[in-house]
Amino acid sequence: GEDVEQSLFLSVREGDSSVINCTYTDSSSTYLYWYKQEPGAGLQLLTYIFSNMDMKQDQRLTVLLNKKDKHLSLRIADTQTGDSAIYFCAESYNTDKLIFGTGTRLQVFP
């Protein structure tokens, strides 16, 4: 099956770290992605990881992949109010078909 699950909502204080989690079921996925969507806008690619990697770091973003548990996470360090948005994880076996997660709404308060 192709189910990608995320928790619906996360609230953090400005300056703290945020961790957004994602579980997927398709073990043949080759790429896993994190996209950000602000209100009224399209999807912005934040980062992605190949399935043969365990971790990827890009400035304030850290992606962790646990293939055994089919678990993907996105950690945002020093979360800012501008990080408030909906975050979607997505998986693909080949990049012609992305399967999106249900989305996590991140709210950052002062």
Next chain:
Amino acid sequence: DTEVTQTPKHLVMGMTNKKSLKCEQHMGHRAMYWYKQKAKKPPELMFVYSYEKLSINESVPSRFSPECPNSSLLNLHLHALQPEDSALYLCASSRENSPLHFGNGTRLTVT
């Protein structure tokens, strides 16, 4: 130019109208996509064009008709839509084995 540009940003149409959504990219990407996104839901794939040929149609009703005139352009022709077709329509493009880049979408309202 690293953008996917969609026009119009907003569109209101009646159920008997014919309209078109347009998408353009100049990144040399070989694949282009249409996604539909309802409020508070993830995007759902509609169509994929690869090298200007339709490669995936996710059982989309025929009132939605895609067209890829050249490698930089993708259109979605709309005819006899229903109110439940109101949504954000997102276009995306990608290179071979590379992430998708999305436009900002067209917010469609069918009255």
